Amino acid sequence: AEKLLEVKNLTKLFHLGKGQILKAVNDVSFHINKGETFGLVGESGCGKSTIGRTIMGLYEKTAGDVVYDGKNIHELSDAEQFAFHRRIQMIFQDPYASLNPRSTVSEVIAEPMEVHKLYKSKKEKVDVIHRLLEEVGLNRDHATRYPHEFSGGQRQRIGIARALALNPDFIIADEPISALDVSVQAQVVNLLKKLQVEKGLTYLFIAHDLSMVKQISDRIGVMYLGNLVELTDSDNLYENPLHPYTKALLSAIPIPDPDIEQTRERIMVKGELPSPIDPPSGCVFRTRCPFAMDICATKKPEWKEVEKGHHVSCHLYNDKVPVNRNKGVVIN
Numbered sequence: 001a002e003k004l005l006e007v008k009n010l011t012k013l014f015h016l017g018k019g020q021i022l023k024a025v026n027d028v029s030f031h032i033n034k035g036e037t038f039g040l041v042g043e044s045g046c047g048k049s050t051i052g053r054t055i056m057g058l059y060e061k062t063a064g065d066v067v068y069d070g071k072n073i074h075e076l077s078d079a080e081q082f083a084f085h086r087r088i089q090m091i092f093q094d095p096y097a098s099l100n101p102r103s104t105v106s107e108v109i110a111e112p113m114e115v116h117k118l119y120k121s122k123k124e125k126v127d128v129i130h131r132l133l134e135e136v137g138l139n140r141d142h143a144t145r146y147p148h149e150f151s152g153g154q155r156q157r158i159g160i161a162r163a164l165a166l167n168p169d170f171i172i173a174d175e176p177i178s179a180l181d182v183s184v185q186a187q188v189v190n191l192l193k194k195l196q197v198e199k200g201l202t203y204l205f206i207a208h209d210l211s212m213v214k215q216i217s218d219r220i221g222v223m224y225l226g227n228l229v230e231l232t233d234s235d236n237l238y239e240n241p242l243h244p245y246t247k248a249l250l251s252a253i254p255i256p257d258p259d260i261e262q263t264r265e266r267i268m269v270k271g272e273l274p275s276p277i278d279p280p281s282g283c284v285f286r287t288r289c290p291f292a293m294d295i296c297a298t299k300k301p302e303w304k305e306v307e308k309g310h311h312v313s314c315h316l317y318n319d320k321v322p323v324n325r326n327k328g329v330v331i332n
């Protein structure tokens, strides 16, 4: 597989004043292959949106690199940056907030094309808008109406049409279905899948709900408090989760397969999510981890590839630390 995006040791700090620093993203590395969907999952505030926004160039990185199609995005000339911004588009959680209520659907979709001067005539612009509306399951009569006249799911379709207007190759979808009714979520996921096949799109799909991410992703990265803690194929994450936090997330999801249901460890996390302004020493998950050992308080676990394509950051998988992996498991 060919890499489209590489995030290398990305760190993003926010200086909040009075010497307070929020560690939003801490030394995160992963790559996304061309044509795949990479899911990023974790509780709100874990840094997943910050990663998306840093890739988009909406935030300056603090350290590390983002390489897109072989080019370091922090080293692009102005002209290259403009072209790059055409190739990456974002879809947001609340399409209504990201759509100007005073613009017609047609204007909403046309705006990015106008910024990039993409069409040669008004006719061409209208044709493109009509085609986009049809591609996302709306119709051309919708062009002259206003976003508020539509349901949540339809508004998300308008948001997707707008994202497609520049003919991008990569889309960052930040909680695109979290605000929608369950019945509508599947329709939007199916639409995203259809468009991916038709247009050869690559997705970064961000969500807090693992069952949602699993439906659409080829590979999944699990984040906790600014850190990537596990990364593997979507199926493997379900069948063979390693990190205690991943196991806890999975414990909250019913499993349709009774064989897996019976063998899966059930883990409950204890306590509250710590503040990213004052994260725990060593392993960031240790204050809530039923397996925590002495070493977890003093040493940050390394990001380790324990089997091909399966990375985890946890001392339980450090050969040098003798552990009982079943100790402290909470069965329910």
Ligand code: SF4
Residues within 6 Å of the ligand: 243, 244, 245, 283, 284, 285, 286, 287, 289, 290, 291, 292, 293, 296, 301, 313, 314, 315, 316
């Ligand atoms: Fe738990 Fe320690 Fe692993 Fe962190 S490193 S997840 S505290 S066992």
Ligand code: MG
Residues within 6 Å of the ligand: 044, 045, 048, 049, 175
């Ligand atoms: Mg977010």
